[in-house]
Amino acid sequence: MARFLSQSLSTGWTFKETRDQAEEAWMPVQSVPSVVHQDLIANKKLEDPFIGFNELKARWVNEKSWTYRNIFQKPAVPAESSIALVFDGLDTFATVKLDGKVILEADNMFLAHRVDVTKALEADGEHVLEIDFDCAMTRAQQLQEQHPEHKWACFNGSGSRLAVRKAQYHWGWDWGPLLMTAGIWRDVHLEAYTARVADLWVDTKLAPDHQSVDITVHADLDVPVSSSCKISFTIRLDGKDVAHAVVAGEKTSKVTFHLDNPSLWWPHGYGGQTLYEVSAAILSETEELHQISKRFGIRTAEVIQQPDKHGKSFFFRINGIDIFCGGSCWIPADSFLPNVTAERYRKWIELMVAGRQTMIRVWGGGIFEDDRFYDVCDELGVLIWQDFMFGCGNYPTWPELLRSIEEEAIYNVRRIRHHPSIAIYAGNNEDYQVQESTGLTYDYEDKCPENWLKTDFPARYIYEKILPDVVNKHGADVFYHPGSPWGDGKKSSDPTVGDIHQWNVWHGTQEKYQIFDTLGGRFNSEFGMEAFPHISTIKYFVENEADLFPQSHVIDFHNKADGHERRIATYLVENLRTATDLETYIYLTQVVQAETMMFGYRGWRRQWGDERHCGGALLWQLNDCWPTISWAIADYFLRPKPAYYAVARVLKPLAVGVRREHHDWSVTHAQPPKTSKFELWVVSSLQKETLGRVELRFISINTGLEIRGSIIHKNIAIVPNGTTNLIVDGLIDHTIYSEPHVLAARLWVDGHIVARDVDWPQPFKYLDLSNRGLEVKKKFESPSGEQILVLSTQKPLKCLVFEERENVKISDSAIDLVPGDEQTVTITGLKADDASLGYKFLGQ
Incomplete structure (x- = not known):
């Protein structure tokens, strides 16, 4: 028997438009994986669609079919070997010819796809591999026309997209361009072998006291029927064997190991991210024929849904610890997926961890992510909410499509099931909302799956039959949720059960962001506010300096959200003194986004301590797929917006909160309140009681002086993993304290300030925030290049935002300052001769 051999087919490719028969039409491909837009750009046949209006110039690419060709030599392999041609991903309608x-x-x-090409490659010498990629847009339209019986309802893009198992955002979304890619988007290679490990996975059964674990290791083998080989299973930790066994090699082989005192995998902030390595090797009498290994973690992950005074809970429990899941939703990080390198994946997740976010939601209109994405989430301790790839539509269910969907689900669940970061699977994104908004039939009490296929909402069969069956069989005990949002068959916006997408700030009724926390549910898996990216990102896609103004044609073109002009204008005009110069306008949109995210997260995290009223909040969205204006809190180039820092502060292990009751100035015709109630609290994600001291100051915005004595709480026993309410019925009498003032709270633990919060009178547009007396002093610069800045102010200052530069990290930004409370900021990555970072603050 011969050893396993693998040969990459990443180079040697050429491509052309399929219909062009001229030999000179073939153009070189630098390497695959790639998609046709990348290859056309490399051959100077296409201008970068991310720049200016070039997306429109690229529309012709969407309407063509493309052919890729590789002429390769048959690999030298032992005569008895099988040879397989393996495609990890083809986008999308591909006819492969050898x-x-x-x-x-x-x-x-x-x-x-795996294709046995043993006989096809019997002849030595050159072989020609060609792949015809038919036009996905045209095929989708044809499939839609062939099924007039289906109701093709959807949000975003063309309804025809629902017929095609392709990343749905390629049809354009309200944050992304319409770029219909085609090509070899994941690796392709040849494999030669006489025996191979086809799959490897583990089941872990952790004892209730976490002191022992049973690990069952499974392997599927591709071996000859007459084979007498053996398989060696090994588990390692930190490079050392902790368990080993050799058994007879059967088609499906397994062995169970018992480990005492296992090291557990935890989300970051709760413990270590221990990853064991499991390997399976096929042994002949003389050598190792094939070996694969995977990393896995030992942990339990539960979604707790129990009746309570608020309805029915929805929160995550990892290794027996309740975890408030503050985090973000994730869209594909590029319109051209092969652009996303391992380094870029890592930088995105590192950004999350630095921002104290514990969960990321892989959204259902993109892709089942690359292995490297899941690997880095495992390594850095970020929990994953994994949608299946159905987004904002009423998906059809003809038999061939259902078979493909089931195969897709099995393949991807088996591919990623060993990752401890995966905490939940959800059947779709907003498809139940489409059902509700278009009046499609949904009788929750009808439990017969065959009946569902006969209704005008047949996709229920996918979400409540096919996908849960796949997860139950292959999903390593991970919880399955039929959709996002979804709540036990109730209306998807029901705040008492399941998860909700709360879009009545920005979309919908366009509520004031100051009341965001009153709009939440048991788990808030989408909510957001748009903001412009930093000026450097705007300048990247704006080609002409004359277009660098807020409502320029090209800037509007790079904002795909319906009605964005009205929505941005509404929130700016309601809250801030508006501006016409671009840099100030950018900053003002970022202030609104930062405040919106703060109000939501701060209030919802407080609710965690009220019988887990809110189990988590995942903002829409972490990232962008191109340089754009969107809801992202970090732009395409990984430049954080101020909202990123605002969320990071609210998600500290210990955070203090102070808030006046909302006074709706628009309803009262801008009359000020006579009195204001206020509240003060501390939240903790620590697992033990902590003693703290809280000070609340009342500081004039106009003078910087305290208008009344401070309120001090000493030796507070801070409730672990919950909320400590200090003041719930405070009252400010504005006939006595008439000056506009901030409420400034600080929390000390062990003599150190660990958290701050500042509540401002609303709206900001009524306040004079000029002449703050800000000082930014450099305390020192370390040999490694770290700069420590000391910030102070004579009057309360709102949202001090530092310039973002590539490869420069800022420890904090979007900072509120009050007199008598210096703050420090650490800046890393600036070189000695670099100019200091610029900054802005409100009213500057």
Whole structure:
């Protein structure tokens, strides 16, 4: 028997438009994975669609079919070997020919394919591999026309997209361009072997006291029927064997190991991210034929849904510890997926961890992410909410499509099931909302799956039959949720059960962001506010300096949200003194986004301590797929917006909160309140009681002086993993304290300030925030290049935001300052001869 061999087919490719028969039409491909837009750009046949209006110039690419070709030499392999041609991803309608013979027809971007080409490669010498990628847009339209019986309802893009198992955002979304990619978007290679490990996975059963674990290791083998090989299973930790066994090699082989005192995997902030390595090797009498290994973590992950005074809970419990899941939703990090390198994945997740976010939601209109994404979430301790790839639509269910969907689900669940970071699978994104908004039939009490296929909402069969069956069989005990949002068959906006997407700030009724916390549910898996990216990102896609003004045509073109002009204007005019110069306008939109996220997260995290009233909050969205104006809190180039820092402060392990009751100035025709109630509290994610001291100051915005004595709480026993309410019925009499003033709270633990919060009178537009007396002093610069800045002010100052530069990290930004409370900021990555970072603050 021969050893396993793998040969990459990443180079040697050429491509052309399929219909162009001229030999000179072939153009070189630098390497695959790639998609056609990247290859056209490299051959100077296409201008970068991310710049200016070039997306429109690229529309012709969407309407063409493309052919890729590789002429390769048959690999030198032992005579008895099987040879497989392996495609990890083809986008999307692909007809694969080897030496002119069709060997594969693929129509699902989310599947990998293995083709036995042993006989096809019997002849030595050159072989020609060609792949015809048919136009996905045209095929989608044809499929839609072939099924007039289906109701093709959807939000975003064309309804025809629902017929195609391709990343749905390629049809354009309210944050992304319409760029219909095609190509070999994941690796392709040849494999030669006589025996191989086809799959490897583990089941872990952790004892209730966490002092022992049973680990069952499974392997599927591709071996000859007459084989007498053996398989060696090994578990390692930190490079050392902790368990080992050799058993007879069968088609499906397994062994169970018992480990005492296992090291557990935790989300960051709660413990270490221990990853064990499991390997399986096929052994012949003389050598190792094939070996694969995977990393896994030992942990339990539960979604707790129990009746309570608020309805029914929805929160996550990891290793027996309740965890408030503050985090973000994730869209694909590029319109051209092969652009996303391992380094870029790591930087995104590192940004999350630095921002104290514990969960990321892989949104259902993108892709099942690359292995490197899940790997880095494991390593850095970020929990994953994994949607299946259905977004904002009423998906059809003809038999061939259902078979493809089931195959897709099995393949991807099996591919990622060993990752301890995966905490939940959800069947779709907002498809139940489409059902509600378009009046499609949904009788929750009808439990017969075959009946569902006969209704005008047949996709229920996918979410409540196919996908839960796949997860139950292959999903390593991970919880399955039919959709996001979804709540036990009730209306998807029901705040008492399941998760909700709260879009009545920005979309919907456009509520004031100051009341965001009153709009939440048991788990808030989407909510957001748009903001412009930093000026450097705007200048990247704006080609002409004359277009650098807030409402320029090209800037509006790079904001895909319907009605964004009205929505941005509404929130700016209601809250801030508006501006027409671009840099100030950018900053003002960022202030609104930062305040919106703060009001939501701060209030919802406080509710965690009220019988887990709110189990978590995942803002929309962490990232962008191109340089744009969107709800992202960090732009395409990983430049954080101020909201990123605002969220990070609210998610500190210990955070203090202070808030006046909301006074709706628009309803009262801008009459000020006569009195204001206020509240003061501390939240903790620590697992033990902590003693703290809280001070609340009342400081004039106009003079910087305290208008009344401070309120001090000493030796507070801070409730672990919950909320400590200090003041719930405070009252300010504005007939006595008439000056506009801030409420400034600080929390000390062990003599150190660990958290701050400042509550401001609303709206900011009524306040004179000029002449604050800000001082920014450099305390010192370390040999490694770290700069320590000391910030102070003579009068309360709102939202001090530092300039963002590539490879420069800022420990804090979007900072509120009050007199008598210096704050420090650490800046890393600036070189000695670099100019200091610029900054802005409100009213500057």
